[in-house]
Amino acid sequence: MQDRMKIYRLVPAIAENDPKGRNAMAQGEIVVRAKTAVDARAVASDADIDFSGIDATHARRNLAELARAFRSETSYSVIEDRSGRYVPNGPRCVIEGGVRLDRPVSTQL
Numbered sequence: 638m639q640d641r642m643k644i645y646r647l648v649p650a651i652a653e654n655d656p657k658g659r660n661a662m663a664q665g666e667i668v669v670r671a672k673t674a675v676d677a678r679a680v681a682s683d684a685d686i687d688f689s690g691i692d693a694t695h696a697r698r699n700l701a702e703l704a705r706a707f708r709s710e711t712s713y714s715v716i717e718d719r720s721g722r723y724v725p726n727g728p729r730c731v732i733e734g735g736v737r738l739d740r741p742v743s744t745q746l
Contacts, residue, residue, distance in 0.1 A: 640672055641672075641725070642670045642671060642672060642725045642726065642727065642729065643670070643671065643672070643673075643717055643725055644668065644669070644670055644717070644719075644722075644723045644725055645668070645669050645670075645671055645674060645715050645716065645717055646666055646668050646715070646716045646718050647666065647667040647669065647677060647678070647681050647707060647713045647714070647715055648666050648713065648714050648715075648716060649665065649666070649712065649713060649714075650710075650711065650712060650713055650714040651711060651712050664706070664734075666734055667681050667684075667707070667713075667731060667733070667734040668718065668723065668731070668732045668733040668734055669681055669729075669730065669731050669732060670723070670727055670729055670730055670732055671729050672729070674715040674717070676729065677715050678707050678708050678713070678715060680729050680731065681707040681713075681731060682705075682707040684731050
């Protein structure tokens with residue numbers, strides 16, 4: 638039997654002018670399907686990205702910073718979404734808001 642999932646919104650909880658919140662504010666809100674609020678942070682921080690065609694070192698560094706932001710209670714609040722707008726049945730995943738890294742220009746030739 639598959640575990641019951643819930644829908645969670647991860648919302649930036651840091652002031653726009655706080656330099657530590659740069660990634661959270663640029664990312665915006667993320668909607669995920671997960672087992673618990675703690676699991677919602679894990680789902681968001683584990684979101685995959687395609688590194689092809691970009692400077693992978695720079696992108697990986699930015700992704701690591703963003704993953705830490707999703708796991709930080711001071712950077713993101715996790716709110717259960719009971720609106721019924723999203724279906725709770727299905728796999729653990731990011732439903733809306735995908736991970737953006739402000740795709741840098743490739744340094745690869």
